[in-house]
Amino acid sequence: MSAQKRTLSDVGTGILGFVGMSALAGVLVTAAVTPALAVTGMAANNSISMFENLPGYLNIGELSEKTDIYAAAPDGTPYHLASFFDENREEVPWEAISQYVKDAAIAGEDPRFYEHGGIDIQGTLRAALNEYVIGGATQGGSSITQQYVKNVLINNGVREATTEEEKEAAYDAATETSPDRKLKEMRYAIALEKEFSKDEILMGYLNIAAFGGRVYGIESASQYYFGGKHASELTLPEAASLIAIVNHPEKFRLDYPESETNGVNSVNDKGEPTPYAANKERRDYILEQMLKEKKITQEEHDAAVATPVTPVIKEPSTGCQSAGGSAYFCDYVTWVILNQYDDPATEKDEGRELLQQRGLQIFTTLDLELQGAAETAIAENVPTTDPRFDVGSVAVTVEPGTGRILAMAQNKKFSSDPEVTATSAEYTSVNYSTDFNYGGSSGLQPGSTYKVFTLAEWLNSGHSLTERFNGSRRAFTSFTDSCTGNWTGSYNPRNDDGRVASNAVDATAWSVNTSFMAMAQQLDLCKIKQTAQAFGIHRADNSELAMNPSDVLGTQEIAPVTMAAAFAGIANKGNTCTPIAIDKILDADGVEIPPPASTCTQSVPENVAAGMTFAMQRTFAGGGTATASNTGTDVPHIGKTGTTDGAKDTWMIGASTKAATAVWVGNVVGDANLRDLEFDSGAASTARHRMWRSIMQVADNKYGGDAFPEPDAAAFRQVMVAVPQVAGLSLDAAKQAIEQAGFAFEDGGQQDSNLPAGTVSGTDPTGEAGRGSTIRVFTSNGQGTTVPDLTGMNALQAKAALDQAGLTMKSSGNPGPTDVVASQDPAPGTALKRGSEVTVTFSNGGPGNGIVPPGDD
Structure with a gap:
């Protein structure tokens, strides 16, 4: 309200307000200067009583400070990735602030700061007169201590608020223009001066003050407005320019040179545009006051006034987009903080508060050298976008024995801006490496890399690496599942090539689908799942x-970091450690906050893990599916490839004893067959090998790797099992008996037998066979007979026995009446078709004995 428009009534009311305000202010000043008066009651009156009843203790809450996230540079020093803040502030001690800043603050805001007891009575009365009588614009009358109090009240109110509405209300309450608010502020200021030294109050003020936008505190202001310069390094004109801002943060800020109040709309006395004119005017006023207070010389003053305002804006790294190729790892770290530190018992978002307000120093597990290798491998082999399909790729490396994530790279550019991600396929905020609850997708099918968990359960349940089974392609109709009930149906997966593996080593090296189905058929699907879970496997969507049966071949959606951690567990003698991204967290006071720890579990016994690594090393040998990923470093590796149906997803996952890397290349959405496509780097389906090889070469050269333990002899034993006696059974009953005994059933077709037609006549082999091997089962055609045992019979007797069996006899000579059968072919018990011939040899028989058996010529 202007003075010209104020009515007589307004003036009268204002005078009353001024008198009341000044009287109470006088009492408070008296109490501040001579507190003994209040104690003894010498000046007791209503105003003193009112003063005593006002709150005096001010709780100075923690300031909101920015959080910094670091990786480890190749030389081991921390490398800054990103910052997060609601208020861009970094508190600094007294000695870290330029004396120019301290002098400018006092000269410009409160010249009698070191003389008063918290309230500058002259400034207070001047402001009250202007506010309540003259009616001009609100003028500052607050001491630095009062300004500090106001900022503390704002900070406390905003920090305690849980909603934006509550924050706005807290700010309004701490800044409203009213005698009541001003009196409380003054009371707090007096109490504060009795508790803290002047230097401590000035330091607190400089650390809490607003400097425009989200910039708070002198250190962050110095770094933001003057190119990363520390507050201790500020020159005289720079210090004065920054202190100018606190008088009116939005008007005098230095990052809007062309605003109406602070821009090139102003001109100097030569008619030249004057950038930052408003700030310069206030700056020069402060310089004048510093000269007046004898804080600077005339020469310093003149030189500073002649210096143009020339800020060098250095944008703070807010959010993970500033982390470049490490942005997705950075984003994962933020989700760890958000998810791990929330307290369900409170309504406050504790994780977000930690990240945005608590000034944490977060030191992560990221190895920038290995991260660089992963980023380069992706950039050289997979495009960011492809007009033919939405291409995606990640590479994740986990350290065996610790779970520390050493690298996490992606082919997309990171952005958390929905407008950017909606309009450009280059950008996404979705981290393909992680679970949905950690900023990731709903997961990716790992394909044949998942077969290692069937291998684990195969060995864990007592089977051996060399145990034989029927790995041929066929329909699988039954599986044991103790969790959800046994499975029946028909599942007939195809193999990637014509090779058939009949033992676990070859099945792993060649990744034969039907071989793993044959193994799974002898196991319990429930236990395969439980073994996978023991390695930390879970769905990325948290279901x-x-x-x-199809999940044996990898049709569940799993996050790549989960697969990398599982392979790290295999490489670590079966001891799996959950992935972690943070090594250390310090709060704003340098006190360590325990980071989320890795939990290590012995997923399978060490001898089982040794059997797994024996088979998985063979994938790199000649003919193995991982041969193209061989690093050539002589560091031992285990590995497993994976390709989903239609080559929509392609994987290479492998490990040394020091590093486990998972590489995925595939469709983000869509069904493009990578075997039909070429990238600039070569075949799309083999990009995974080129990437894995180059990443692990860096890991091998940096970390090395030990030999994997050799399996014990039990891993190579051949298990022999009795073949069931099924002769005379129906074919279905024989099949059931064969499979229940752990063998693979094969229909051998019909054969001559004297058993009823359609019943089982025999098996091949008989007696004992290796567990899991194939048993051929034959059925009778009903036209067979069995060769009788003719041993010891004379010619007439042998002839009669063969006639009865429906067979004919061919003697090896002319037997005499006393000659007997010495041998026969086929042997007794042999099944023959009726009418077949049996050759009989007699002892002591020969030509010329005159006996000719009937029917012989």
């Missing part, structure tokens, strides 16, 4: 992990 229940399933285990259907």
Whole structure:
């Protein structure tokens, strides 16, 4: 309200307000200067009583400070990745602030700061007169101590608020223009001066003050407005320019040179545009006051006034987009903080508060050298976008024995701006490496890399690496599942090539689908799932992990970091450690906050893990599916490839004893067959090998790797099992008996037998066979007979026995009446078709004995 428009009534009311305000202010000043008066009651009156009843203790809450996230540079020093803040502030001690800043603050805001007891009575009365009588614009009358109090009240109110509405209300309450608010502020200021030294109050003020936008505190202001310069390094004109801002942060800020109040709309006395004119005017006023207070010389003053305002804006790294190729790892770290530190018992978002307000120093597990290798491998082999399909790729490396994530790279550019991600396929905020609850997708099918968990359960349940089984392609009709009930149906997967493996080593090296189905058929699907879960496997969308027959071949959606951690567990003698991204967290006071720890579990016994690594090393040998990923460094590796149906997803996952890397290349959405496509780097389907090889070469050269333990002899034993006696059974009953005994059933067709037609006549082999091997089962055609035992019979007797069996006899000579059968072919018990011939040899028989058996010529 202007003075010209104020009515007589307004003036009268204002005078009353001024008198009341000044009287109470006088009492408070008296109490501040001579507190003994209040104690003894010498000046007791209503105003003193009112003063005593006002709150005096001010709780100075923690300031909101920015959080910094670091990786480890190749030389081991921390490398800054990103910052997060609601208020861009970094508190600094007294000695870290330029004396120019301290002098400018006092000269410009409160010249009698070191003389008063918290309230500058002259400034207070001047402001009250202007506010309540003259009616001009609100003028500052607050001491630095009062300004500090106001900022503390704002900070406390905003920090306690849980909603934006509550924050706005807290700010309004701490800044409203009213005698009541001003009196409380003054009371707090007096109490504060009795508790803290002047230097401590000035330091607190400089650390809490607003400097425009989200910039708070002198250190962050110095770095933001003057190119990363520390507050201790500020020159005289720079210090004065920054202190000018606190008088009116939005008007005098230095990052809007062309605003109406602070821009090139102003001109100097030569008619030249004057950038930052408003700030310069206030700056020069402060310089004048510093000269007046004898804080600077005339020469310093003149030189500073002649210096143009020339800020060098250095944008703070807010959010993970500033982390470049490490942005997705950075984003994962933020989700760890958000998810791990929330307290369900409170309504406050504790994780977000930690990240945005608590000034944490977060030191992560990221190895920038290995991260660089992963980023380069992706950039050289997979495009960011492809007009033919939405291409995606990640590379994740986890350290065996610790779970520390050493690298996490992606082919997309990171952005958390929905408008950017909606309009450009180059950008996404989705981290393909992680679970949905950690900023990731709903997961990716790992394909044949998942077969290692069937291998684990195969060995864990007592089977051996060399145990034989029927790995041929066929329909699988039954599986044991103790979790959800046994499975029946028909599942007939195809193999990638014509090779058939009949033992676990070859099945792993060649990745034969039907071989793993044959192994799974002898196991319990439920236990395969439980073994996978023991390695930390879970669905990325947090739903229940399933285990259907097709899941043996990797159809559940899993995050790549989960697969990398599982392979790290295999490489670590079966001891799996959950992935972690943070090594150390310090709060704003340098006190360590325990980071989320890795939990290590012995997933399978060490001898089982040794059997797994024996088979998985063979994938790199000649003919193995991982041969193209061989690093050539002589560091031992285990590995497993994976390709989903239609080559929509392609994987290479492998490990040394020091590093486990998972590489995925595939469709983000869509069904493009990578075997039909070429990238600039070569075949799309083999990009995974080129990437894995180059990443692990860096890991091998940096970390090395030990030999994997050799399996014990039990891993190579051949298990022999009795073949069931099924002769005379129906074919279906024989099949059931064969499979229940752990063998693979094969229909051998019909054969001559004297058993009823359609019944089982025999098996091949008989007696004992290796567990899991194939048993051929024959059925009778009903036209057979069995060769009788003719031993010891004379010619007439032998002839009669063969006639009865429907067979004919061919003697090896002319037997005499006393000659007997010495041998026969086929042997007794042999099944023959009726009418077949049996050759009989007699002892002591020969030509000329005159006996000719009937029917012989």
